[in-house]
Amino acid sequence: MKNKIITRFAPSPTGTLHVGAARTALFNFLFSKQKNGEMILRIEDTDRERSKKEYETDILESLKWLGITHPAFFRQSERKEIYQKHIAALIRNGHAYVAEDSVIRFKNPNKKIIFTDLVRGDIIFDTTELHDFVIARNESDPLYHLAVVIDDYEMNVTHIIRGEDHVSNTPRQILIQEAIGAPRPLYIHIPLILSPDRSKLSKRHGAMSVLEYRKEGYLPEALINFMVLLGWSPQHGKDNNEVFSTEELINVFSIEGIQKSGAVFNIDKLKWINREHIKRLSRERLHDEIKPFLPLEAQNMSEASLAALIAILTEKIDVFGDIRGLYDAGELTYFWEQPAYEKKGLLWKNETDLSVVKKYLSELMSILSQVGEKEFTALRVKEGVWEYATEMGRGSVLWPFRFALSGKEKSSDPFAIAEVLGKEETLRRLEHAKKLI
């Protein structure tokens, strides 16, 4: 119990949770989970001006969606007495004093601090340049550095995993630690996430909030998988796998695998990882996740048609939100509407004889009418039609088949479409094509 590992994620509710902060939460979460410890969530809302309840809600909602759990939860705004006690002690012991501008300053011992960062090694810093820095607005109103040190101490935090932008904050926090008699935790500063131009990731570069990724139809486990690969890599050896479930990540995560330099956010890789996770989804989960993104028309489909449509859709998209684009581009209309087209479109390549096509369509209809309505799957349709198509020339038969169903130069194959349409509608469209000729 004494050696229990405790990490913390300490966001300030001054904005929505972005990938950078979410990734910090993730590292804290993975590490604590792996070590059988726990991660504390601490809302750092000492700045009453900028802190907003709605942002706290956003942060909580984001973590919940990602599956980053936290057994303990605190708000700094509710810990005033604790800070008061420490501020008073600091002043009493001469470690701090009330300056003439009425704020409380730390009495800097002006010494060199050397601390160990688990990813960067020893870092030495002369704190003289910090002077007597301000640690509180008044006797009960601590500023960031003081509140952090007090809380990490009171909450028995053993490992501080945070962004690299905090390494220069560490020396002054250590100074405060020593003044209040707190033990020094272990530091792990993780590299920053950069935008494509290597500057700090900002909104205009696509530093979307976690919840925006949810809205766009990314899977939470995919976002997690992607984020962990930004600044960390598995100690592979046997394989080069990069696709991990969160559960697997808890097992393979390691401090040793953390990178020292910043990592550029690469949306293409995120999309690829998302696809990989979509492929790994169970049928039930896939249906649950994809349904909110399906167009209205899909809601009137039979269970079987819908399942077939989802199968087609999942191989065309990176993210569920892509379905919207397909829909808007008219790529899906033929699934619920008889397409309008010119009959010459039924001709494959440089063929010219429509009467032959009519013969193919008739034969297709007679073959398909023998397939049972319930067995009308892509596989069965293909099996039924394949021999005839091969005999007559696959392109010659299959092109008009597909075109009669979709009315498009480019679409999914006719077997898959037929399954979505069902036996009745498939035959109806073939008949429609015949009449057109």
Added chain:
RNA sequence: GGCCCCAUCGUCUAGCCUGGUCCAGGACGUGAGCUUUUCAAGCUCAAAACCCGGGUUCGAAUCCCGGUGGGGUCACCA
């Protein structure tokens, strides 16, 4: 600018600690081909990197020094 950190394909990275097996491996993306009724998917192949300069050494991506470049940070914000 001061201080701190970092530096392998366009991007994410393996290798660096314990120098040779690295004319540098994997992944994304890109290009080509295969498959194929079209599209997508899938499969195969290809192009693509050790920041520069010294030093140590028989030998350096790996160790040392110096440049250069990039990032972070210098609030009564967190």
